[in-house]
Amino acid sequence: MLRRLFYDARMRDLFWQVVISAALVGLTVFFVRNASQNMVNAGIASGFDFLWRSAGIDVPFTLTGYKSSDNILALFWAGVTNTVFVSLISMLLATLLGFLIGLARLSSHWLLSAIAGAYVEFVRNIPLLFFVLFWYFGVIAALPQPRDSLSLFSAIFLNNRGLTVPAATSGAPFPWALAVIVLAFTAQWLVSRLAVRRKAETGADTPVLAIGLVLCVLVPIAALVWAARSTGWDMPQAGRFNLRGGFVIIPEFVALLAALVTYTAGFVAEIVRGGISAVAKGQREAAASLGLKPGQILRFVVIPQAMRVMVPPMTSQYLNVLKNSSFGAAIAYPDVVSLFMGSALNDTGQAIEIIAMTLAVYLFFGLIVSALMNWYNARIAVVTR
Amino acid sequence: MSATPGSLRLWRKRLFSTPAQTAITLAIAACVIWLLTPFMRWALVNATWTGETRADCAPGGACWVFIRARFGQFMYGFYPVAERWRPNLFGLVSLAAIAPLFVLTGRARLRLAIAALLVLPPLGVWLIGGGYGLAAVETRAWGGLMLTLFIAIYAGLIAVPLGILLALGRQSRLPLIRTLSVVFIEFWRGVPIIAVIFLASLLLPLVMPAGVGVDRLARAIIGLGLVIAAYMAEAVRGGLQALPRGQAEAASALGLGYWQTTGLITLPQALRISLPAMTNEFIALVKNTTLVLVVSILDLLGIAQSSLADPAWVGMNMEAYLFAGTIYWLICFALSRWSRSLEAGGPKGH
Numbered sequence: 001m002l003r004r005l006f007y008d009a010r011m012r013d014l015f016w017q018v019v020i021s022a023a024l025v026g027l028t029v030f031f032v033r034n035a036s037q038n039m040v041n042a043g044i045a046s047g048f049d050f051l052w053r054s055a056g057i058d059v060p061f062t063l064t065g066y067k068s069s070d071n072i073l074a075l076f077w078a079g080v081t082n083t084v085f086v087s088l089i090s091m092l093l094a095t096l097l098g099f100l101i102g103l104a105r106l107s108s109h110w111l112l113s114a115i116a117g118a119y120v121e122f123v124r125n126i127p128l129l130f131f132v133l134f135w136y137f138g139v140i141a142a143l144p145q146p147r148d149s150l151s152l153f154s155a156i157f158l159n160n161r162g163l164t165v166p167a168a169t170s171g172a173p174f175p176w177a178l179a180v181i182v183l184a185f186t187a188q189w190l191v192s193r194l195a196v197r198r199k200a201e202t203g204a205d206t207p208v209l210a211i212g213l214v215l216c217v218l219v220p221i222a223a224l225v226w227a228a229r230s231t232g233w234d235m236p237q238a239g240r241f242n243l244r245g246g247f248v249i250i251p252e253f254v255a256l257l258a259a260l261v262t263y264t265a266g267f268v269a270e271i272v273r274g275g276i277s278a279v280a281k282g283q284r285e286a287a288a289s290l291g292l293k294p295g296q297i298l299r300f301v302v303i304p305q306a307m308r309v310m311v312p313p314m315t316s317q318y319l320n321v322l323k324n325s326s327f328g329a330a331i332a333y334p335d336v337v338s339l340f341m342g343s344a345l346n347d348t349g350q351a352i353e354i355i356a357m358t359l360a361v362y363l364f365f366g367l368i369v370s371a372l373m374n375w376y377n378a379r380i381a382v383v384t385r
Numbered sequence: 386m387s388a389t390p391g392s393l394r395l396w397r398k399r400l401f402s403t404p405a406q407t408a409i410t411l412a413i414a415a416c417v418i419w420l421l422t423p424f425m426r427w428a429l430v431n432a433t434w435t436g437e438t439r440a441d442c443a444p445g446g447a448c449w450v451f452i453r454a455r456f457g458q459f460m461y462g463f464y465p466v467a468e469r470w471r472p473n474l475f476g477l478v479s480l481a482a483i484a485p486l487f488v489l490t491g492r493a494r495l496r497l498a499i500a501a502l503l504v505l506p507p508l509g510v511w512l513i514g515g516g517y518g519l520a521a522v523e524t525r526a527w528g529g530l531m532l533t534l535f536i537a538i539y540a541g542l543i544a545v546p547l548g549i550l551l552a553l554g555r556q557s558r559l560p561l562i563r564t565l566s567v568v569f570i571e572f573w574r575g576v577p578i579i580a581v582i583f584l585a586s587l588l589l590p591l592v593m594p595a596g597v598g599v600d601r602l603a604r605a606i607i608g609l610g611l612v613i614a615a616y617m618a619e620a621v622r623g624g625l626q627a628l629p630r631g632q633a634e635a636a637s638a639l640g641l642g643y644w645q646t647t648g649l650i651t652l653p654q655a656l657r658i659s660l661p662a663m664t665n666e667f668i669a670l671v672k673n674t675t676l677v678l679v680v681s682i683l684d685l686l687g688i689a690q691s692s693l694a695d696p697a698w699v700g701m702n703m704e705a706y707l708f709a710g711t712i713y714w715l716i717c718f719a720l721s722r723w724s725r726s727l728e729a730g731g732p733k734g735h
Contacts, residue, residue, distance in 0.1 A: 017561040024565075031592035038591050109406060110399035111413050125717035127672035130686060130710050137693065138702050319575075326577035330679055341583055351587045359576045359584075366575045 079336035098268020123266030167247035275310035462528015543610025548617025624659030
């Protein structure tokens with residue numbers, strides 16, 4: 001009887017799963033008991049009441065209007081928005097720079113391709129933290145003092161205290177401009193769908209490109225110009241020793257952004273190169289022999305197929321940017337790790353709650369990025385029967 | 386001119402065959418010269434190589450005297466000078482034990498690998514850390530390149546076996562084990578490594594019984610090891626999935642059990658396929674060892690960073706970063722070349 005049970009595959013599977021869950025539960029109980037005992041000994045409270053306590057921590061850069069008299073939850077939000085802010089801009093710029101470098105790598109021009117290759121080999125074999133420290137202590141610290149700022153059109157100033165840009169005063173009509181731009185892009189999308197249908201049904205061409213030029217270029221520019229002209233601007237003024245007015249983007253942000261963009265672009269470039277070279281040569285040749293023009297070959301044959309190869313690794317690069325934005329903690333960029341896991345944890349000592357909340361932020365935004373990219377990937381995937 | 390006419394023609398074809406190409410070539414060359422000339426002038430032409438103090442350095446050039454003066458620290462951190470023979474000895478012993486692995490084959494190679502894995506890690510901790518007859522050197526004094534390599538290797542020793550187990554767990558037919566592996570892998574892959582190092586340094590002492598301390602360095606190594614294990618698991622999974630199902634089916638048809646099939650048939654082949662991917666994860670690990678800086682452990686980059694605070698050597702930022710950066714680059718570049726040559730060699734013989 002026992003012998004038969006021992007040799008029964010299902011019984012053995014069950015046995016091992018019971019043993020492992022018992023071991024896991026035992027370990028968890030051991031850790032939790034130790035932790036609660038240690039916390040009682042050290043006089044650390046538990047629970048989430050600390051979130052409503054006044055923070056009393058100054059944040060040098062915030063988009064939420066956080067003040068040091070606000071509570072710790074507000075500090076948490078300030079950190080989360082700063083993390084998301086630097087991540088989004090880095091993803092955008094790294095994609096652009098990475099595409100340029102990847103295309104340069106594929107160029108038939110030998111020198112251009114060699115320089116792009118050297119950049120990729122250089123960047124990929126050096127730690128990101130090195131870039132962060134290098135940009136912060138090596139480059140930005142070596143910029144001129146505020147009184148000798150580098151300036152662009154006397155409106156944008158760069159110095160070792162950061163980047164000063166004109167600030168829009170309150171009541172700026174930018175949300176309206178943004179709404180107009182979103183409407184214009186939606187209209188263009190509808191026009192192109194209708195044009196495809198019209199072509200299929202009647203064979204008539206629609207001037208999609210001309211309409212697109214108006215809707216996607218002229219309308220947004222007009223909207224932005226209108227918004228910029230009808231708002232008040234707080235221009236930075238060069239004073240005797242320092243700049244007055246304007247919106248100061250702190251050097252930590254500039255350094256972290258520069259590091260994330262230059263580092264990630266090296267990886268994006270490799271993905272772009274791999275994606276485009278993965279498209280079989282016969283595809284281009286077949287398209288050319290069907291009479292497609294080079295631009296059409298790129299748009300209808302090469303890029304759609306390259307995208308399928310590129311999207312999954314690009315997803316993991318975007319996730320890396322999100323996670324790597326935490327490197328800002330090393331130079332005290334006020335992201336969620338340095339504000340919440342650093343400052344707030346030092347003040348309250350409630351390690352478990354704070355660590356759980358911080359990790360949850362990354363898991364949550366990571367899921368959002370993955371979901372968006374998977375949705376996009378499903379849209380462009382090969383349609384099979 | 387030493388170039389043969391053939392190669393000259395090749396270069397002309399590469400760089401100057403059409404007017405547009407010539408224009409691009411000249412524009413790039415101008416940019417490179419414009420950027421590189423001041424750097425070369427600073428790093429080589431106007432640089433000072435010999436001397437004792439900052440006063441010996443010429444202005445407007447790199448002060449490599451600083452690196453000479455600090456070389457010991459960049460390599461060993463604050464490890465006592467009289468004891469530095471110990472990490473050196475460990476390095477030599479490890480090299481002597483590992484070198485034959487590239488020459489030997491078959492059973493002898495396997496035996497040596499297992500012996501090295503069993504003997505070297507504890508030997509290293511004993512030689513570098515001391516105790517049992519050697520003067521104890523606190524981990525606080527460890528640093529520099531020695532510590533970078535130490536963290537990378539010991540975190541790798543956690544990550545590789547754990548990663549293999551997790552990859553097998555993810556493929557297991559037992560639902561509980563599969564779920565646990567997936568949750569473990571996806572959790573650690575979803576959070577930033579900096580946060581994990583903070584987490585390990587704060588939570589490990591908290592969950593241990595009162596009075597049981599975990600060394601600061603050990604906490605960082607455990608944290609790094611857990612995260613990299615999750616990434617290693619995905620690398621190994623790639624290899625396992627690349628294997629044809631017939632391999633495992635044939636093995637079980639011959640009467641081999643799960644562990645025999647895994648240990649003798651599937652895993653050896655899967656690991657051979659995954660080796661390039663695993664090497665890439667190891668490169669990522671070497672790069673991520675720098676993050677121990679946030680818990681004030683001074684690895685190579687940390688030592689370079691902290692040396693900038695020395696009032697006797699103000700303004701040596703560029704020299705320190707260039708030196709440290711070059712070492713990281715050399716290590717990672719060599720590893721990535723090795724990984725690429727493995728990839729080109731491809732999986733052998735099955």
